[in-house]
Amino acid sequence: MINFFKFIFIFIVYCNQAYSNELVNLRFGSNEEKKRIVLDLLEDVTFNHKIHGKKIEIDFKEKIKITKSFQIKNYLDSIDYNDKSNRLILNFKQSIFSTNVYLLKKKKNLHSRIVIDYSLKDKKKKTIIIDPGHGGKDSGAVGLYKNLEKNITLKVGLLLKEKFKKNTNYKVILTRDKDYFLTLRNRTKIAKKNNADIFISLHADYNKISKTRGISLYTLSEKASDKEAAALARRENRSDLIDGVDLSNQTSEVTSILLDLTKRDTLNQSSLLVNFLIKAFKNEMNLLQRTHRYAGFAVLKSLDIPSVLIEMGYLSNKYDSKLLMTDDYQKKLAEKIVKAVINYFNWKDQNNS
Numbered sequence: 001m002i003n004f005f006k007f008i009f010i011f012i013v014y015c016n017q018a019y020s021n022e023l024v025n026l027r028f029g030s031n032e033e034k035k036r037i038v039l040d041l042l043e044d045v046t047f048n049h050k051i052h053g054k055k056i057e058i059d060f061k062e063k064i065k066i067t068k069s070f071q072i073k074n075y076l077d078s079i080d081y082n083d084k085s086n087r088l089i090l091n092f093k094q095s096i097f098s099t100n101v102y103l104l105k106k107k108k109n110l111h112s113r114i115v116i117d118y119s120l121k122d123k124k125k126k127t128i129i130i131d132p133g134h135g136g137k138d139s140g141a142v143g144l145y146k147n148l149e150k151n152i153t154l155k156v157g158l159l160l161k162e163k164f165k166k167n168t169n170y171k172v173i174l175t176r177d178k179d180y181f182l183t184l185r186n187r188t189k190i191a192k193k194n195n196a197d198i199f200i201s202l203h204a205d206y207n208k209i210s211k212t213r214g215i216s217l218y219t220l221s222e223k224a225s226d227k228e229a230a231a232l233a234r235r236e237n238r239s240d241l242i243d244g245v246d247l248s249n250q251t252s253e254v255t256s257i258l259l260d261l262t263k264r265d266t267l268n269q270s271s272l273l274v275n276f277l278i279k280a281f282k283n284e285m286n287l288l289q290r291t292h293r294y295a296g297f298a299v300l301k302s303l304d305i306p307s308v309l310i311e312m313g314y315l316s317n318k319y320d321s322k323l324l325m326t327d328d329y330q331k332k333l334a335e336k337i338v339k340a341v342i343n344y345f346n347w348k349d350q351n352n353s
């Protein structure tokens with residue numbers, strides 16, 4: 001383990017000036033979320049600091065004496081002190097985020113402390129999983145014009161990825177970017193593995209009643225009690241049967257109140273996202289009555305990732321089917337989804353939820 005530690009010597013240009021303060025210790029602490037570095041000083045200090053990328057610069061109002069060498073740990077790469085400018089520079093191995101640098105004043109018998117808290121994860125950067133439904137041997141619904149659901153979902157998915165690229169606050173990961181088969185379980189696994197903030201599954205619906213048209217949005221319900229929703233859930237979940245795994249009967253093992261609370265919060269967040277989607281769609285696109293529906297889709301079953309399934313229209317309806325094939329409509333759908341997602345995250349930031 002010795003490789004992980006490094007000893008850094010901070011050389012000081014000899015100076016006649018008397019030091020009134022001294023850096024006596026460097027301490028490190030961390031948990032999964034937050035990393036911490038503490039600088040122990042003999043006396044309280046006044047300083048300014050700047051953070052950029054992988055670097056923190058601390059400008060002291062006075063000279064700081066440093067005679068010891070300190071063990072450098074965690075994500076810190078080096079520490080340099082310039083005795084002429086009184087600047088201490090901390091270089092990190094990677095970019096740091098949510099950084100907070102503050103002084104804890106000296107109390108009885110204790111040192112004065114400069115605390116540096118930081119995180120390695122950019123909280124502002126949101127990870128969005130876009131899941132183009134079906135793919136490969138599973139074509140999904142076949143439209144009136146022989147258009148395949150799997151191709152429409154992929155096209156809108158790729159458009160979404162492209163549109164989000166313009167905004168550096170978002171990272172979009174597609175569960176599939178080509179025409180191949182992917183189990184439902186693997187789709188949610190991708191979301192989990194990438195620490196997704198939200199999951200959006202794209203689909204196009206089919207109904208025996210050909211006049212039925214419009215967009216509908218699904219979030220998870222414990223019981224897909226709604227008859228229509230249950231039928232649809234069976235249809236969508238069947239794609240996993242192709243690989244011999246039926247996820248539709250998988251019961252969630254919600255064993256503790258904590259898990260239940262997480263799930264409840266996730267469902268609330270999913271509903272919030274649905275509201276923003278409806279708002280974005282409503283004036284310019286056709287919405288199915290009772291647009292927000294509840295079903296037991298396997299892809300919506302992530303316990304801690306707000307998930308929404310968008311049925312972008314009915315391939316069994318001649319108007320919807322035609323629209324879903326056009327570039328214009330696909331672009332419009334993507335634009336509205338982007339708008340809704342951005343509004344959702346802005347709302348969350350403002351309301352600290």
Ligand SMILES: [Zn+2]
Pocket residue numbers: 133134140141149202203204236
């Ligand atoms: Zn589908």
